[in-house]
Amino acid sequence: MHIAIMAGGTGTRFWPRSRRKLPKHLLNIVGRASMLEQTVRRIAPLAPPENIVIVTTRGQKDAIRRELPWIPPTNILVEPVGRNTAASIGLAATFVARRDREEVMASLPADHVVSRASALRAVLRAAARQAAKGQELVTIGIRPTRPESGYGYIKLGRSLEKAGSQTLYWADRFVEKPSEALVKRFLSSGKYVWNSGMFICRVDTMLRMIHEHLPRLARGLERIGRAMGSPELRRILSEEYAALPSISIDYGVAEREKQVVVIPADLGWCDVGSWQALLELSSRAGNGNVILGKHVGIDSAGCLIHSPRRLVATIGIQGLVIVDTDDALLVCRADRSQDVRRVVEELEKRGLTKYL
Amino acid sequence: MHIAIMAGGTGTRFWPRSRRKLPKHLLNIVGRASMLEQTVRRIAPLAPPENIVIVTTRGQKDAIRRELPWIPPTNILVEPVGRNTAASIGLAATFVARRDREEVMASLPADHVVSRASALRAVLRAAARQAAKGQELVTIGIRPTRPESGYGYIKLGRSLEKAGSQTLYWADRFVEKPSEALVKRFLSSGKYVWNSGMFICRVDTMLRMIHEHLPRLARGLERIGRAMGSPELRRILSEEYAALPSISIDYGVAEREKQVVVIPADLGWCDVGSWQALLELSSRAGNGNVILGKHVGIDSAGCLIHSPRRLVATIGIQGLVIVDTDDALLVCRADRSQDVRRVVEELEKRGLTKYL
Numbered sequence: 001m002h003i004a005i006m007a008g009g010t011g012t013r014f015w016p017r018s019r020r021k022l023p024k025h026l027l028n029i030v031g032r033a034s035m036l037e038q039t040v041r042r043i044a045p046l047a048p049p050e051n052i053v054i055v056t057t058r059g060q061k062d063a064i065r066r067e068l069p070w071i072p073p074t075n076i077l078v079e080p081v082g083r084n085t086a087a088s089i090g091l092a093a094t095f096v097a098r099r100d101r102e103e104v105m106a107s108l109p110a111d112h113v114v115s116r117a118s119a120l121r122a123v124l125r126a127a128a129r130q131a132a133k134g135q136e137l138v139t140i141g142i143r144p145t146r147p148e149s150g151y152g153y154i155k156l157g158r159s160l161e162k163a164g165s166q167t168l169y170w171a172d173r174f175v176e177k178p179s180e181a182l183v184k185r186f187l188s189s190g191k192y193v194w195n196s197g198m199f200i201c202r203v204d205t206m207l208r209m210i211h212e213h214l215p216r217l218a219r220g221l222e223r224i225g226r227a228m229g230s231p232e233l234r235r236i237l238s239e240e241y242a243a244l245p246s247i248s249i250d251y252g253v254a255e256r257e258k259q260v261v262v263i264p265a266d267l268g269w270c271d272v273g274s275w276q277a278l279l280e281l282s283s284r285a286g287n288g289n290v291i292l293g294k295h296v297g298i299d300s301a302g303c304l305i306h307s308p309r310r311l312v313a314t315i316g317i318q319g320l321v322i323v324d325t326d327d328a329l330l331v332c333r334a335d336r337s338q339d340v341r342r343v344v345e346e347l348e349k350r351g352l353t354k355y356l
Numbered sequence: 357m358h359i360a361i362m363a364g365g366t367g368t369r370f371w372p373r374s375r376r377k378l379p380k381h382l383l384n385i386v387g388r389a390s391m392l393e394q395t396v397r398r399i400a401p402l403a404p405p406e407n408i409v410i411v412t413t414r415g416q417k418d419a420i421r422r423e424l425p426w427i428p429p430t431n432i433l434v435e436p437v438g439r440n441t442a443a444s445i446g447l448a449a450t451f452v453a454r455r456d457r458e459e460v461m462a463s464l465p466a467d468h469v470v471s472r473a474s475a476l477r478a479v480l481r482a483a484a485r486q487a488a489k490g491q492e493l494v495t496i497g498i499r500p501t502r503p504e505s506g507y508g509y510i511k512l513g514r515s516l517e518k519a520g521s522q523t524l525y526w527a528d529r530f531v532e533k534p535s536e537a538l539v540k541r542f543l544s545s546g547k548y549v550w551n552s553g554m555f556i557c558r559v560d561t562m563l564r565m566i567h568e569h570l571p572r573l574a575r576g577l578e579r580i581g582r583a584m585g586s587p588e589l590r591r592i593l594s595e596e597y598a599a600l601p602s603i604s605i606d607y608g609v610a611e612r613e614k615q616v617v618v619i620p621a622d623l624g625w626c627d628v629g630s631w632q633a634l635l636e637l638s639s640r641a642g643n644g645n646v647i648l649g650k651h652v653g654i655d656s657a658g659c660l661i662h663s664p665r666r667l668v669a670t671i672g673i674q675g676l677v678i679v680d681t682d683d684a685l686l687v688c689r690a691d692r693s694q695d696v697r698r699v700v701e702e703l704e705k706r707g708l709t710k711y712l
Binding site: 015324 | 671
C-alpha cells in the first residue's frame with residue numbers, strides 16, 4: 001500500500017512555537033521528534049519509503065527533506081497554495097495512480113498523536129483489505145473517551161462483515177463540531193465515533209469519487225497528472241492550483257458519498273488542537289505542571305511552561321500556558337488557548353509579519 | 357549643603373530586572389532615567405556637583421560613573437561590603453567632615469520616587485536651616501495617603517517653631533512595619549507620618565551621635581577618615597568595614613537619639629518596593645495594563661508587562677506581572693510580588709548564580 005501524509009497545515013494554534021514556516025507537524029511538542037516524523041515512523045512498517053508520499057507547501061519542503069532524508073525527494077509533493085484536504089489527497093492519489101491505478105492509499109494527517117501504534121497499523125491493514133475491493137472509501141473512527149465538541153463525529157450505520165478483530169460499519173452521517181448537548185447524546189447513544197481524518201481508498205476509486213462530487217477538482221488533477229514527470233509540472237501546478245475548490249475531503253467527498261465504510265478503533269488518538277490539549281495530554285510533574293526548560297515555581301500549579309532557553313520563575317499562578325521563544329512570548333489562560341488564533345490574526349492586522 | 361545619596365542597595369525585589377550588579381536604583385523602571393539619576397537630578401539645584409556624594413558598592417561603581425559622569429569620581433565612595441545605612445551615612449559624613457566639620461549633609465535613598473521635586477527641595481532647605489543650628493538630626497516625614505503596613509512610621513511629638521510654610525515636630529517614636537490594625541489607628545490619629553529615610557544633619561553632629569550610640573562604628577569611621585586621601589584608604593576600608601555593625605540609621609541612631617526633628621511633607625513619595633507597587637504607581641493604559649514593549653492582549657487587564665525585546669501576547673489574564681529579560685522571565689500574580697525574593701533565594705540555593 002501507499003501512505004500519503006498530509007503535511008500542508010499552517011496551524012496557528014501553537015503560536016508562538018508554530019509559525020508559517022514551522023507549523024505544528026514540524027514541532028516536537030509531543031515527544032522528541034516532530035509530529036510528522038513520529039507519524040511517518042509509526043506507519044513505516046506498512047510501506048517501504050518509496051511508497052510514502054508527503055504533501056506539503058513550498059515553505060516547508062526543505063525542512064521536511066531534512067527531517068525525513070530517507071523519503072525519496074520526488075515523493076514530497078509541493079502544493080503552490082493550500083487548497084484543503086480534498087485537493088491534497090487528490091494530488092497524492094494522482095501521483096500514486098501513475099504507478100498503479102489499483103493501489104490502495106491511506107491518507108493520514110501529519111499532526112495527530114496516536115499512542116497505540118500497533119493498533120493503528122492493524123486497523124490500517126484491515127481498512128486496506130476492505131479498500132482493495134475497490135468500491136468504498138474507508139475511514140477510521142475513534143471511539144470517544146470524553147465529550148469533545150471540538151471534534152467531528154461520524155454516526156455508525158449498519159455493520160458489514162467482521163474482518164478479524166475489527167468490525168466495519170457503513171458511515172451514516174458526518175457531523176462537524178456539534179453542540180455540547182448533541183455531543184452528550186452522541187456519547188450515550190454509543191453510535192458515534194470521532195472523525196480521525198484518516199481515509200483509505202484505492203486511488204482509482206478516490207479519483208472516481210472526486211470526479212463525481214468535485215468535478216472542477218478532478219479536471220485540475222487530470223491536467224496536473226498529465227504533467228507529472230515532465231518539466232512542465234511546476235508551471236501547471238501553479239496555473240491550476242489556485243483555481244481548485246478549497247474543501248475538505250470530509251465535506252467534499254465523504255459526506256456526499258454513499259459508499260463510505262468506517263472502522264472504529266481505540267488508538268490513544270488525539271488531534272492536539274491547542275496548548276490546553278497538549279497540557280491535558282502530557283504527563284504532569286509535581287503540582288500538575290508540564291515543564292520544558294528551567295523553572296522556579298512558587299505556588300504554581302496546572303501550568304504548561306515551554307521555555308527551552310530562558311529560565312522561567314512563576315509565583316502564585318494556576319492553569320496558565322507560558323510559551324517562550326526567541327522573539328515572542330505567550331502567557332495565556334489554558335482554557336482560553338483556542339484564542340491563540342486571535343493573537344495571530346491581530347499580528348496579521350498590525351503587519352507584525354515577522355512574528356507569524 | 358552636601359547631599360549624600362545611598363546607592364548601595366542590592367535589592368532583589370525587582371528580579372529579574374534587578375540583579376546583583378544592577379540593583380533597583382540603576383533601573384529605569386520609573387521614567388526614562390535610572391532612579392538614581394532621577395534622585396540626583398531632583399536635588400541638583402540644592403548643591404553643586406562637587407557637593408554631591410554617592411555611597412555604593414564596588415560592583416556598581418563603574419555603572420554609576422557612566423550614569424553620572426558630571427559627579428567628581430572622588431565623590432563616589434565605595435563600601436567593600438554592605439553594612440546598612442548607619443555605616444553608609446557615617447562614611448559620607450566622615451568624607452564631608454574632612455572638608456568642613458560644620459557642613460550640613462542630607463542623606464537620601466537612591467531608589468525612591470518623589471513626584472513633587474520642588475516640594476522636596478523646599479523641605480530639604482527648611483531641614484538644612486534647622487540642622488545648621490547643630491543640635492538635631494532632622495528627618496522628613498511623609499503624610500500617609502493610604503494604610504501601608506510595609507512602611508516605617510514616625511510619631512509626631514510637640515511642634516517646634518514654624519519655619520516658613522513648614523511645621524517642625526519633635527520625633528516621638530519610630531515604628532517599623534506595624535500591623536494593619538495599628539496602621540489604621542496611626543492614620544486616624546493624624547499623628548503619624550511615613551519614615552522617608554531622608555536624614556539631614558550637620559556632619560559633626562551626625563558623627564557625635566554615631567559616637568554616642570554606635571561607638572564601634574565611630575571607631576572604624578575615625579580610622580577610615582584618617583586614611584582618606586592617602587593610598588592606604590582601600591586597604592583600611594577593607595580591614596575595617598567587615599567588622600562594622602550592620603544597622604540602619606533609623607534603629608542605630610534616630611530611635612536612640614532624643615534630638616530628632618521631623619518635618620511632615622507631601623512629596624508624591626513612594627518607595628516602590630515591589631512590582632505591584634510599580635504597577636499601582638504607573639499610569640495605566642487601556643484595561644489598566646502597564647506595558648513596556650510590544651504587546652498583543654486579548655481580554656487581559658490589570659497587568660504589568662515589561663518586555664523591551666520580545667513581543668508578548670496575553671490571553672484571558674488579570675492582575676499578573678510579566679517581566680521578560682534576556683535570560684530570565686517572571687510571571688507572577690501582582691499581589692504576590694513580594695515573593696520575588698523567594699525566587700532569588702531559590703536560585704541561590706540551586707546555585708543558579710548567573711541569574712542573580
